[in-house]
Amino acid sequence: MRKLLWGFSLLVIIVVLGGCSSSSKASDSPEAKDVGYQIVEHGGLSDRRAVLDKDNVKKIEDIIADIKWDKTVSVDKGSKEDAVFWFIDQDNKEGKKYKVWFNETGSADVQDEKQVWGVLEGKNGETLSSIFKLNEQK
Template sequence: IEDIIADVKWDKTVSVDRSSKEDSVFWFIDQENKEGQKYKVWFNEAGSVDVQDKKEVWGVLEGKDGETLSSIFKLNEQK
């Protein structure tokens, strides 16, 4: 997940109005400084993923990264 999030295309100028609740929320903890970063994600039908960080900056994952993140969360839902 760390490698996938590193590939998010962030855009600080975009403001997205998401009326739907996020599909998933997760925290990434930086082990070096023990600081947590919260991410909200919305999975799109086309395979892309919309991502919002705790500062409400929006980003998009497309292609293989979007599909991989989506499949990780779907696997966890099945358990």
């Protein structure tokens, strides 16, 4: 009887811990339906546009997840950002905004709305830039 009670208690603990971890992860970063963005045109930001292709939305989510954010860095950009983008969830609510400066080397500097900086190295910066450029051609 004691072993049965011990086994049942262990099972309840595992189920409770598993449920807590998956629900907090889902609420922290809901899956984006679309990505809204504006690019710099003629010195100002363009009209609002959207990336609707699910593969490209997933690529942007993955790129942002891979950024190494540095709260200690304070960068004073002398130029206006090249693009501003945000995720749009299933309820059409906009998430936090990101500003992006694309560099000639293919990398990109990213700033979130809390003024925290991150860098996209090589391929990720190029991919983000190409998604916005390809979307403009449609």
